[in-house]
Amino acid sequence: MSVSDNKATLEKSPARIWHDLYQLRHVREVNVLIAMLIVGALISLWTPYFLTTNNLMGVFRAFSLTAIMSIGMVMVIVTGGIDLSVGSAMGLASLVTALCFGAGYSTGASIGAGVAVGIVFGLSNGLLITAIGLPPFIATLGTLSIGRGMMYMVTRGVPVTPETPDAFSLLGQGYVGPVPVPVVIMLILMVLFALIMKRTRFGRHVYATGGNEQAARLSGVKTNRVKLAVYMLSSTIASLAGIIGFSRYLTAEPASGFGSELDVIAAAAIGGASLAGGVGSVTGAVIGAALVGVIANGVVLLNINTYAQQAITGGVILIAVSLDVLRNKLTGGNG
Amino acid sequence: MxxxxxxxxxxxxxxxxxxxxxxxxxxxxxxxxxxxxxxxxxxxxxxxxxxxxxxxxxxxxxxxxxxxxxxxxxxxxxxxxxxxxxxxxxxxxxxxxxxxxxxxxxxxxxxxxxxxxxxxxxxxxxxxxxxxxxxxxxxxxxxxxxxxxxxxxxxxxxxxxxxxxxxxxxxxxxxxxxxxxxxxxxxxxxxxxxxxxxxxxxxxxxxxxxxxxxxxxxxxxxxxxxxxxxxxxxxxxxxxRDMSQLFGKHNSHATRDVLLSVRGLGLKRPTLRGARVADVSFDLHKGEVLGFFGLVGSGRTEIMEMVFGSRPSVGEIRVEGQKVSIREPSQAIDLGIGFVTEDRKEMGLVLGMSVRENFSLTHLSDYCTMGVVQRRRETNACRAYIRSLGIKTPSPEQKLLTLSGGNQQKVVIAKWVARKPRILIVDEPTRGIDIGAKAEVHALLNRLAEDGMSIIVVSSDLPEVLAISDRVVILKEGRITGILDREDATQERVMLAATG
CATH class of the missing domain: 3.40.50.300 (P-loop containing nucleotide triphosphate hydrolases)
Incomplete structure (x- = not known):
């Protein structure tokens, strides 16, 4: 059932359009988006402050880093893998960038060093998984701990707060019109990688590798290369998030990014990614992060105990994924 | 008593x-x-x-x-x-x-x-x-x-x-x-x-x-x-049995030119389970349909996996006289070899993907411009194969999961034929599909050979092997026990070589 059947588009009756819109209920991203709008509407019933530009942009900026990382994560998950090391890659990248600024390097060199951290993480994860054959969970659990340990060793637990040029802080603190720069970066990355996943040969190979690795390999897909690539992308994107995060607060904490892998995986799962591989989308993951972000904001605005936020997020994950599983059971499962 | x-x-x-x-x-x-x-x-x-x-x-x-x-x-x-x-x-x-x-x-x-x-x-x-x-x-x-x-x-x-x-x-x-x-x-x-x-x-x-x-x-x-x-x-x-009459004899299109030559092929790491394949040598000619027959455990599939690079092997493989090293399926594919696997669910198809996506997986580059898939070209090519192979599916967007076994098998064949390989290996091409679809698959293989493709057919269905092969290679316990021309390959002789 193609939603956009080229020939029929010209002579669509209103009924046909409604029918097509109704078909959209099968698209996971649309469902999560609707859920988010409902939650937003409920919150705005309680407090008029929710729908102000100021608040909304704050909400967007707050979840933008999680959303950016979830873009890399969802590609890993679609291959049937998992990347637990994104929080450490993010934190270590922000720390290395901070240390480079502290040592007097230029903005370009410092950012470059931060990105290099991501590349090293991705290369290590990818090679452990493809060349040695470690399960992704174990490989990235190991690099998670190594990365975090290195951060504590280097900082001895003390935050690093170097002098930075004003221009650098625009990355985390600046605006394009009313929109914060991190949100702009998030949107650009989302569109870029959504197109890569849906329209390019590489994207198709990512889905095929996760859908049935053996069949993909026997069809000529270089599955190991595909896996290496997604882990490199995931870590590199995470290091980018780390650099943006550092630019926002201009201080690198040894605990920065700690535990964020769970938020990132949650965003991907809420957005429809299946941990069994083969299923998931970049836009879904970003919308998943947005839903969690809106709920977090609502909890603050409605004066609910902030500790409850984590519990609510957990509930959202379970509800979202349960609905998906049940729907697949009912419709005979396509995905 | x-x-x-x-x-x-x-x-x-x-x-x-x-x-x-x-x-x-x-x-x-x-x-x-x-x-x-x-x-x-x-x-x-x-x-x-x-x-x-x-x-x-x-x-x-x-x-x-x-x-x-x-x-x-x-x-x-x-x-x-x-x-x-x-x-x-x-x-x-x-x-x-x-x-x-x-x-x-x-x-x-x-x-x-x-x-x-x-x-x-x-x-x-x-x-x-x-x-x-x-x-x-x-x-x-x-x-x-x-x-x-x-x-x-x-x-x-x-x-x-x-x-x-x-x-x-x-x-x-x-x-x-x-x-x-x-x-x-x-x-x-x-x-x-x-x-x-x-x-x-x-x-x-x-x-x-x-x-x-x-x-x-x-x-x-x-x-x-x-x-x-x-x-x-x-x-x-x-x-x-009378079954053999069901499948009409085909005309041989075999030439004398050797396309694929295998010498002394054996498993690199023999396993406890499965056949201990060793010292396998055979030639495949241009336009030839070469049958492989053997009982369960005779090493039929293992040999094909070695030729295709999905199983480590020792020995020598030549394509058109050139010595080649095949360590990955992608290398075999680049040499013009296609492999319709025995187990289509585990190895042949990505069941969660559509007919179109499965079809194009072997030759996606044909539809790409600078790495971007041109959907219209891809869909049109897929539609053409759906028509010519008579694949019964509501649309190219249908998930493979919902197709019948015979139609799934046709998708696997389509994805390889569309790549236009010089050598097509088909392992148990008609297992688990009905008799009508079986005859269609046989006719298709015959047509491909006529167009100059060399085909290896692996099957445990003896009448099938005899009906469509120009020559038959017979295996027993991982070794070749006979290679017979079609004139000499009677059911009795083949069975004796496979069991005796």
Whole structure:
């Protein structure tokens, strides 16, 4: 059932359009988006402050880093893998960038060093998984701990707060019109990688590798290369998030990014990614992060105990994924 | 003669298929009765009826110990004294020998705890009865495959079974282990236990059997004492059928130019399970259809996986005279080799993807401009193949999951044909698809050969191999035992080379 059947588009009756819109209920991203709008509407019933530009942009900026990382994560998950090391890659990248600024390097060199951290993480994860054959969970659990340990060793637990040029802080603190720069970066990355996943040969190979690795390999897909690539992308994107995060607060904490892998995986799962591989989308993951972000904001605005936020997020994950599983059971499962 | 089991007029119908038509079988006490027949002759169905897995169609008669019975389920079968030793061993590796023998009926002592001492003593007695030299407290995981089988036999004996069915018990045994098993079977018979012995190995059949029953196309075609049977008669009884007329002879398009040349191919790391493929040499000519025939475990699929680079190998492969190294499927594909795998669900298709996405996976670059897939070109090409192969699907966007087996198979073939390989390997191309789709696949292969493609057809369906091949390579236990031209390849000769 193609939603956009080229020939029929010209002579669509209103009924046909409604029918097509109704078909959209099968698209996971649309469902999560609707859920988010409902939650937003409920919150705005309680407090008029929710729908102000100021608040909304704050909400967007707050979840933008999680959303950016979830873009890399969802590609890993679609291959049937998992990347637990994104929080450490993010934190270590922000720390290395901070240390480079502290040592007097230029903005370009410092950012470059931060990105290099991501590349090293991705290369290590990818090679452990493809060349040695470690399960992704174990490989990235190991690099998670190594990365975090290195951060504590280097900082001895003390935050690093170097002098930075004003221009650098625009990355985390600046605006394009009313929109914060991190949100702009998030949107650009989302569109870029959504197109890569849906329209390019590489994207198709990512889905095929996760859908049935053996069949993909026997069809000529270089599955190991595909896996290496997604882990490199995931870590590199995470290091980018780390650099943006550092630019926002201009201080690198040894605990920065700690535990964020769970938020990132949650965003991907809420957005429809299946941990069994083969299923998931970049836009879904970003919308998943947005839903969690809106709920977090609502909890603050409605004066609910902030500790409850984590519990609510957990509930959202379970509800979202349960609905998906049940729907697949009912419709005979396509995905 | 007193019979333990009598079966008369047994039939079994599955939706759309008549698996058994008219089977008669009498088993005397203490007799070793060989059941012979090709793949698909109905041996497994018959076994499953004997053990209560399937219920026979009404109308037939089953008598155990002279009493009419309906064998309801496997528990009932074992209560009647019928046990089976499956080809795939059903032992739990991290339990001991005694724990396996008494699994799910452990002798209990005080307080409901397992009485290990009694269990070990009982197991020892059973093992001694069979002259088996295995410790009851040994972990089964540490035993050889042959010893594991002995444990299964001991379990059957401990049930006081009067009939033990053995399904190709020597398929994965070494020569020495096989002869131990033969002794065991004799011993069982001497204790008045009846044995139904299923095997493809002719040597064994004549060595162990008292009588032999031949099944063909779901019917008993012959039962006689082994002394009145010869190899020639046995093979002819097994293979002779009218099916071969169904598939018209095709015209050969083979040339004299060698396209693929394989010399001394063997497994790099021989495994315990599966065939030990070694020293395989053959040539494939341009436009030729080369058949590969062998029984289960003869190494058919392994050889193709080595040629395709999905299984490590030693030996030399040349394509058009050039020595090549194939260590990955992608390298084989770049050399112009395509592989329609035997197992389409596990290895051939991404079931969660659409027909279009599966179709284009082998040759996606054809539809790409700078790495971006041109959907319209991809869809159009896919539609063209859906039409020309008659794939029944509502649209190219249909998920593979929802297609029938025959249509899934056509998608696998389409994705390779569209890549236009020089060499196409098809492994069991018609397994599990209906007779109409089968004839279509044969016609398609013939058409491809006519267009100059070289094709290797691997099949356990002998009439199929004979109908579509220009030459037939015959395998037995990982080695080539014959290469016959189509004029010389009769069913009898091929079967003899594959089993004898």
């Amino acid at each position: 007193s019979h333990f089991l009598e079966m008369r007029g047994i039939a079994k119908t599955f939706p759309g298929v008549k698996a058994l038509n008219r089977v008669d079988l009498q088993l005397a006490r203490g007799e070793v009765h060989v059941l012979a027949g090709e793949n698909g002759a109905g041996k497994s169905t018959l076994m499953k009826i004997m053990t209560g897995v399937y219920r026979a169609d009404p109308g037939g008669v089953i008598r155990v110990d002279g009493q009419d019975v309906v064998i309801r389920d496997p528990v009932h079968a074992s209560a009647l004294g019928i046990s089976i030793i499956y080809q795939e061993l059903a032992v739990v590796n991290n339990l001991t020998v005694a724990e396996n023998i008494y699994l799910a009926r452990e002798p209990l002592g005080a307080g409901g705890l397992i009485d290990s001492r009694r269990m070990n003593a009982d197991a020892k007695a059973v093992l001694a009865e069979l002259d088996m030299n295995i410790e009851p407290t040994a972990k089964v995981g540490n035993l050889s495959i042959g010893q594991k089988q002995m444990v299964e036999i001991a379990r059957a004996i401990s049930y006081r079974s009067k009939l033990i069915i053995m399904d190709e018990p020597t398929a994965s045994l070494s020569h020495h282990e096989a002869s131990t098993l033969m002794r065991m079977v004799r011993k069982l018979a001497s204790q008045n236990v009846s044995v139904v012995y299923i095997s493809h190995r002719l040597d064994e059949i004549f060595e162990i059997g008292d009588r032999v029953t031949v099944l063909r196309d779901g019917e008993t075609v012959d039962t006689r004492p082994i002394g009145d049977m010869t190899r020639d008669i046995l093979v002819r009884k097994m293979v002779d």
